[in-house]
Amino acid sequence: MGLDPSLTSFGWALHDTEAKKSKRLVDKGLFKTTPKQVFVDRYIYMRQSLIDLIDQRSPDRVGIEYPVFNDLWSEGMYGLFLYCSEALRLSKIDTVLFSPMQLKAHARISLGRPMKPRKWV
DSSP: OEEEOOSSEEEEEEEOTTSOGGGOEEEEEEEEOOTTSOHHHHHHHHHHHHHHHHHHHOOSEEEEEOOOOGGGOOHHHHHHHHHHHHHHHHTTOEEEEEOHHHHHHHHHHHTTOOOOOOOOO
8 A cells, every 4th residue: 555645635545566557556545634624633534544544455565655854844744744653553564664756766767767867066
């Protein structure tokens, strides 16, 4: 199962690694909250939704984006990452942490696309 955390639209996708290309995506969905909700209620909802999803779907393992850093870092996303980490720990599920840049690089390689040139300053 892959997770794409967000406070407004938290995405998830269930993936079958043994299926052929077009059949690999088993299911997908979103957990949604709005900025009008009390912030801690949003985190609690996301955490419980993730626990419920894992209980219902029983994935072998989960991949989740590690909190972004440098200019993309935010307290809100780090807080969500902590609540998700708690849900994953409570669910006793094997978890793979990855950075968005690692995922993009892997996707480029697997799709046969060249790496973007780096700008050095």
